[in-house]
Amino acid sequence: MIRDMAKGLNFPEEATAFLGECFDKITALEDGNDQLALAMDAFFASKDYASILNRLAEQTGIHRYSVDMVFLLLCADSLHDIYYIKELPEELFHNTMMDLKCKLLECKALHGIWGTFVTDWLQGYFHLKRYALGRLQYNTIEFPYEDYKGILKKGDRVLSCHIPSGAPLLIEDVLDSLKQAYAFYPDELRDGVLPITCHSWLLYAPHYEVFPEHSNLRKFYDLFTVIDNEATEGSNLDRIFNVTETDDYSTLAETTTLQKRFKKYLMDGNVMGEGFGILLFDGEKIL
Incomplete structure (x- = not known):
């Protein structure tokens, strides 16, 4: 799921592979999928999602920046459905979500990590x-x-x-x-x-x-x-x-x-x- 979204947003192959591995590691946790679902519900409802992502980072040993990007790619899939329901153009969705790639490359350049450190700012896209x-x-x-x-x-x-x-x-x-x-x-x-x-x-x-x-x-x-x-x-x-x-x-x-x-x-x-x-x-x- 997140691999397809990352490819669709033209993420570098290395980043796509790495984030895919992070996703696999998170979902391998006994309650990994449940935690991601809870975080998504909180994210779209403007409630506390960060504590859940912090916990996932601690449980997996994955850097929080990378956990955040995995999470946002999952949220992007849900946002795509929202665009469809609201009859917003596919091109608008793609152009808007391309900022995930911008933030990915900025994070790599600044911190050497495939991920993002500005999830709170990116939330504005997901709230339309x-x-x-x-x-x-x-x-x-x-x-x-x-x-x-x-x-x-x-x-x-x-x-x-x-x-x-x-x-x-x-x-x-x-x-x-x-x-x-x-x-x-x-x-x-x-x-x-x-x-x-x-x-x-x-x-x-x-x-x-x-x-x-x-x-x-x-x-x-x-x-x-x-x-x-x-x-x-x-x-x-x-x-x-x-x-x-x-x-x-x-x-x-x-x-x-x-x-x-x-x-x-x-x-x-x-x-x-x-x-x-x-x-x-x-x-x-x-x-």
Whole structure:
């Protein structure tokens, strides 16, 4: 079951084989299947599933990150049935679940483990609160600021977009995604305009000059009106260097142009940060 799902999501063969072995080890426990079923019920009901997965990890000796990915692949099979019942497109299911592969590869790069360490965040997909539409992922949030041009006020529901790893951030793909979001979220339109927010290290103003000139990263930044910036020292290193933290920036990799530029930025005493931006899309263009 999970092997087929992993293959369908284009997991590396090594990861598929390893996670399949983990599944076999879990289900070989006398109550392994029962524990997985209880965890799934809790997961979909927003109750405590983590304690069950912790117990399975302890009983099998499998790392919790790997147990989590096995579990999510099982949940994906159930989610597929939910999509079918709700008549949601097969393509939407596949594109949305492809984030499991992104998180799998991130976990391997950061921790050397086939698995995931962000199960709580991924839960939004399984509660039908987040979808992948082309290059970007979307969910609704409460607008956190007092006012934006009289269009949004604090507490208003608004779309937020996320940028999954694993593919170039081509602006034509971003615009195509915005068009898909415009069609998919008609209830979020305001007088024919779709406001979309983004909270990301890509929108931190001091990073703009570090991004290579004419790069897709600058073009993405330019799509938004950035209304807030926050320095978050030591954060987001994983986005560029595949490390979560370091006390010595001189040890950071310099394999890519972006790594070289950000390493110099950090060595010069600057800090990483995040920005909050918003764009207004009319279905064809950004206003």
